[in-house]
Amino acid sequence: MSRLAKKGVMNIEPYQPGKPIDEVKREFLLDEVYKLASNENPLGPSPKAVTAIKKTLKDLNRYPDGDCYYLKVKLAKKLKVKPDNLTFGNGSDELIAVIVQAFMNEDENAIVADPTFLEYRLIVEAYGRQVMVVPSLNLKYDLDGMRKAINEKTKLVFIANPDNPTGTYISDKEIRKFLEGIPENVIVVMDEAYYDFVDAKDYPDTIRYLNDRNLIILRTFSKAYGLAGLRVGYALSNAELIDCMNRVRQPFNVNSLAQVAALASLDDAAYLKKTREAVLKGKKFLYGALDKMGAAYVPSQTNFILVDVKRDGWELFQKMLKRGVIVRDMKPYKLDSYIRVTIGTDKENRRFIEALKKALKE
Ligand SMILES: Cc1ncc(COP(=O)(O)O)c(C=O)c1O
Secondary structure, eight states: OGGGSOTTGGGSOOOOOOOOHHHHHHHHTOSOOEEOSSOOOTTOSOHHHHHHHHHHGGGTTSOOOTTOHHHHHHHHHHHTSOGGGEEEESSHHHHHHHHHHHHOOTTOEEEEEESSOTHHHHHHHHTTOEEEEEEOBTTBOOHHHHHHHOOTTEEEEEEESSOTTTOOOOOHHHHHHHHHTSOTTOEEEEEOTTGGGOOOTTOOOGGGGTTTSOEEEEEESSSTTOOTTTOOEEEEOOHHHHHHHHHHSOTTOSOHHHHHHHHHHHTOHHHHHHHHHHHHHHHHHHHHHHHHHTOEEEOOSSSEEEEEOSSOHHHHHHHHHHTTEEOEEOGGGTOTTEEEEEOOOHHHHHHHHHHHHHHHHO
8 A cells, every 4th residue: 555655655656667579469469579668689698698597507496606706707807807896786777776775875865867767766766865857968968067966965976878868978088077076975876788889989988987986887788798687787896885885785686597697698709799780780770761761869879769759759659569669658758759769680670660650650
């Protein structure tokens, strides 16, 4: 009963994930449905991950390694950091919650942009902490505005770089200037979920700043590594902040299949290369097709594109569902005339364009 909910819980808008394929098949009596709604990797997981999972199935009676030892050591080597600069989560979503639990006192606030990934706000609010929202300018983070919004009660600033749902990014120069102006008692959370897709030359290598600032970088195996269903992400920070996070996270938060799959995926450079190439090729195709249609879109550094359909995006989203293409409705982000589409395989991209053309004419 809602009256039993903690203060503030009933004011939280539940997160609306992308619609699952089976649900759309059931609802619209369709055999073929293409999901381009959750920025997943359309190539499936790495075959090396699948092999590692199969080998581990017989050990499912055991608890997972609570320290993610092998994954941590391997990743630390790859990223040229120390193992104690890393901790893992049940997706980077969980790490956002761990950060809020570990660092935010009751009377402290977190600064978030608008639009940006909605989970920052939802999680901070779920823990009963205050969120301060700084509107973006032309769909790009207003870093000056965010710095000015910091007050004596600010503990966290969340930055998605590149941003979801816009696909825009912040350059190294902009980040450096921003970090220089951040007070010592504020932690900047730099969410780099789409890191592997970026091709902008001036995108920051934020690991360089790990030891000079209170900075936590979040990355995930859900996107470029194709393991969204297993839930594994990681945080990179200085050893002290990582230690604080380890104290509040659940001891077995990353399951054993996720650990071996992530470990094996790190060895599959060919898969990552193929994924990146597919996204860049798909992006080029979609830009070209959208240009031909005269459709407006936001240039993206990610595996998705925000398209301005210049009409009610939710209605268009419904019309596309009927045609078996699931995109993301942007109403929860208050981007009413937009839809967001994940870059898929060649076939999926073509199906998206066909469905979009038809839905726009309807
Ligand atoms: C910016 C951003 N951060 C984090 C996540 C969550 O990723 P994970 O699957 O690791 O929880 C997403 C997923 O869509 C995202 O877009």
